[in-house]
Amino acid sequence: MRITTRLARFTWPAVGVVLLLVGLSPLAGHGREAQHLWQERAAGAAPIATVSAPNWIEIARAVKPAVVNVSVRGAAKAARGDGDELFREFGADRAPRRMLRGLGSGFVINADGYVLTNNHVVDGASEIKVKFADGRELAGKVIGRDPKTDLALLKVEAKGLPVIPLGDSARLEVGEPVMAIGNPFGLEQTVTTGIVSATGRTIGAGPYDDFVQTDASINPGNSGGPLVNVRGEVVGVNTAIASGTGGSVGIGFAIPAHLVKPIVTQLAESGHVVRGWLGVSIQPLTPDLAKTFGVGDTIGALVSSVADGSPAQRSGLKQGDVITRYDGRPLARWSDLPREVAETPVGREVPLEVLREGKRLTLSVKVAKLEEQGDKVASAEPAATRLGIAGRSLTPALAQELGVDTPRGVLVQQVEDGGRAQTAGITAGDVILEVDRKPVADVADLQQALKRHPAGTPLLVLVHREGQSLYLTVAA
Structure with a gap:
């Protein structure tokens, strides 16, 4: 009875407050719904269908037998991206020339013993062991490697092995569920799940970057393991993570299957890739x-x-x-x-x-x-320009040292903090070759070009940087 009484005591004032608020509403009595600044439902959109969760138990049961642990003995070389605190391959920060074991993962793509993994997993290995889910451990031989895409094809002497099919990564959708399988920190046959966070990611790993990004937890030791879709097909080869600590922070990258297929075909045929x-x-x-x-x-x-x-x-x-x-x-x-x-x-x-x-x-x-295969600056009196740089005219000897084809241009020696050049991306060591599509021979040419340029319009500059040419626009 005490509880009932207390509820009754608080019920009536509450109703009174509600009635009072309704009475004071500016829309009360107008016979129409309140108009909001926002939209509460998609205009004309059909309701989004509810889908059932993937049966991860069955998917894991089907694909795990084809996932292997790649154990390596030999002197480890510095991995691509060594020293980069953000993007690192798994195992990249192991001590150089250390005898390593349990370095990465892989998976069987052909029942006759072909195993796919990352190049950085087996690079520098003198002995490779491939351990299967059933406990068998077989010697692995490198059939071919491709450092540019970080893929390696191994062969073990076995027949009738379980395989995982390669799917169509070109059809991947952001938000699609995926599963990562591998041996993080040597913990064999570890399964994690997540979604496709993005496709077509460029992370600076090479000229053929086209990574699938996922938030499925992947860590050192997952290298070379499969990223699998809900149909049990490989849509990516786990390769790199973005991390400040070396462990997973939910940003992992996998080489997409549509890039893997032509590479594997060439590796199997000739052991290398022709591009x-x-x-x-x-x-x-x-x-x-x-x-x-x-x-x-x-x-x-x-x-x-x-x-x-x-x-x-x-x-x-x-x-x-x-x-x-x-x-x-x-x-x-x-x-x-x-x-x-x-x-x-x-x-x-x-x-x-x-x-x-x-x-x-x-x-x-x-x-x-495609054939496979520190700037020096001589002392000279710098010439200041209206770009916010200090530069000097290029000489034939200096052009040769910098790898510039023509001995004409302006070498940027200093860039003013917060100036127009710095904002545009011009850095010390750049060589200015053109302004507004016209060649620049020396500092005097550059200054004349700046004077001729129409006021209030962006300036188009062509620079030479680290063996490449690059267009930049300098704000008015």
Whole structure:
């Protein structure tokens, strides 16, 4: 009775407050719903269907027998990205020349004993052991390696092995559930789940970056293990993580299966990968650059340099062209071009669609084979410019030291903090080659070019940096 009484005591005042608030509402008595600044349901959108959770138990049961532990003995070499505190391969910070064991993971792709893993897992190994889920441990032999994509194909002497099929990673959707399997910190057959966080990630690992990002927990030791979709198909090979500590923070990267397939085919056939070559340096087309070049959007790859004697030069491709289509396919992202060219058979003629000074052109290029293979500054009186830099005229001797093809230009020696040049991305050591599409021979040329430039408009600058040419726009 005491509880009932207390509830009754508080009920009536509460009702009174509600009635009072309703009575004071500015919309009370107007016979219409309150209008909000926000939207509470998608206009005209059908309700999102509810899907059942994946049966991870059955998926794990099906694929785990094909996941292996790759144990290595030998002197470990510094991994690609060694010293980079953000992006690191698993095992990258093990001590160099240390005898290692339990370094990574892998999975069987063919019942006759072919195992896929990461190149950095087996790089420098003198002995490789492949341990299966049933406890068997077999000697592994490297059939082929590709450092550019960090893939390695191993072979063990066995038949009838369980395999995991390679799926179609090109159809992956952000938000799609995935499972990572491997041997983090030597803990064999560890399964974690998550979703696809992003696709097409570029993390600076190489020219063919196209990673699948996932929040499935992956750690050192997961290298080379599979990232599996809900159909039990491999959609990626776990390779790298973004971490300040070396452990998982929910940002992992996997090589997509659609990139893996052509690489594995070549590794199985010849032990190495042959890639196509155009002979151009490219960069993304930013909104500022697109405006400067008179291009309507930022789709395509901006050509920042063309190598002498290259297929690109012979085809008529020029510095400043924007490649929009390659072999009939549009370039949705500028980074698609290196992969497209690399996968083109050597000797094949392909059409290139380019934009040049607002005009659309079609060129034909014969793809060639890609051959696998601290700046010094002499003392001189610096010349200040209105860009916010201190620079000096390039000499033939200095050009040779810096690897610049022409002995003309301005070497940037200092950049003013917060100045126009620094904001545009110009750094000390850059060589300014052109301003507003016109060559710059020396400091005097640069100063004259700056005086001629129309006030209030962005300045287009071509610089040479670390063996490559790069367009930058300097704000007015």
